[in-house]
Amino acid sequence: MTEIQSGPRTLRLMPADQQKTLDPYMAQIVTYRKSGLSLNHIIGCPLDCGYCVRHFWGDFEHKTPNLLCSTEDAIGMLIGHEAFRPSTTPIQLFNKATDPFLPGVKPHLFGVLRALDERGLDNLVLIITRFKVTAEDMAALEQLRHVRVTLLFTYSGITDPRIEPVAKSDITVSSITRACAEKNRTKVVLYWRPIVPGWNDAPETMRHVLDVGNQADAIVFTGYYHKPENATYLQDQGVPLPYGDAEFHRRKVLPAELDARVIAAWRESGISTPLYRKTSCGVSAAHNVPDYNGHWGVRELCDICPTAQQELCAADHTAPTPEQFEQVLDQLGYTTPYLVDGGHVWTHGLGEQRRYAIQHTLRYQIWEMDQPHYLHAHGRSLTGHQPDQQEQERFSALHRELTAATRFDEED
Secondary structure (H helix, E strand, C coil): CCCCCCCCCCCCECCHHHHCCCCHHHHCCEEEECCEEEECCEECCCCCCCCCHHHHHCCCCCCCCEECCCHHHHHHHHHCCCCCCCCCCCEEECCCCCCCCCCCCHHHHHHHHHHHHHCCCCCEEEEEECCCCCHHHHHHHHHCCCCEEEEEEECCCCCCCCCCHHHHCCHHHHHHHHHHHHCCCCEEEEEECCCCCCCCCCHHHHHHHHHHCCCCCEEEECCECCCHHHHHHHHHCCCCCCCCHHHCCCCEECCHHHHHHHHHHHHHHCCCCCEECCHHHHHHHHCCCCCCCCHHHCHHHCCCCCHHHHHHHHHHCCCCCHHHHHHHHHHHCCCCCEEEECCEEEECCCCHHHHHHHHHHHCCEEEECCCCCCCCCCCECCCCCCCCHHHHHHHHHHHHHHHHHHHHHHHC
16 A cells, blocks of 8 residues: 555644634634534644645645644534534534544544534534544443434545545545444445546546445445645646636536446446435434435435435425524624525525534524525535526525615614
8 A cells, every 4th residue: 555644643732823823714713514513623634635625725735734722622623612502513523634543633532522422412424534533442432321413424536646645545445345334333434525527527437436435334436526725736746727817716516427427337336335425414314313404405406315314304304483583693793684495594694603603503404595505516616507587586586685674674
């Protein structure tokens, strides 16, 4: 197996003066993301994936994992967060700035898991990795009795080491195989991402990835964040870019045609592992609970989900009444104008982190009026998706209605 740099086995605390130079988002230890309340008190990663989100916050050059605070303090920040709710709030560990199974990071990962478990918390916990998961690691995960852990292995069949140096080894595939063989209480998701034209979308590559995920509890697929920062890096590595400068977007790129080819490949493969378009769908289904993001309100996402999971999500999906919505706002200390509209609630000015806290509390989609989701392009850039005129006119009308409500509230 090719040797991959994995960083030190013991981590140092990053000096305060160095922490002050970090991007403000990278310096945040607890943040709220769509897949859960995210704990990241360790930053720095040597794996050098060319598409890594750390490019966006100027942190890609931090190769050595460092602590921003002690793990004990980080645990206190997590469970003391304004939006944390026992049993309800999904949790992500080390998903922003490092890999949780690097040798120096892993002791802190298990320290957090044990601390949550000892408190009797049964929240869903998501752990994203592409590194080495050993038999001992699986045994330790299986000993947990309360927290509901999902290992999400990022693997997409990319073989170009300029894009993904770890591709030179069999670390990720071996870890997936081991985890699938030894899982019981722990759930395993093959995180098929990023899927990118020209990188890993050949039919034989798709067949290979599906074969790797044959024993997983779920496969979740998604596209690629195409932004100037990682585009510049990839160009400097001599990697042909899949999309142009006009296609930079805040959301991931996965054209409708590519979505269709992924689904066709999965159906043709004959594997029994279910396929999902959204992380929370795959994680929730693996644990036999309704989707905590309420994606049943975006029904076109659900056509590939197993019937039993559709029924579970449908039975759980209930539009909040104004009284219920305002009660959640009061509990969290948030304010926003809002409109309940079909399978989602339109809001304005909350920001992503607050919207996700509400979304997970209600298990109902909470949308921002200035960042609308379009039919069949939910959570994706519009590259390869064309909203029709009727849909755009409807958004304009809703925007006027919400704006009018905001002005009324201000005058009242």
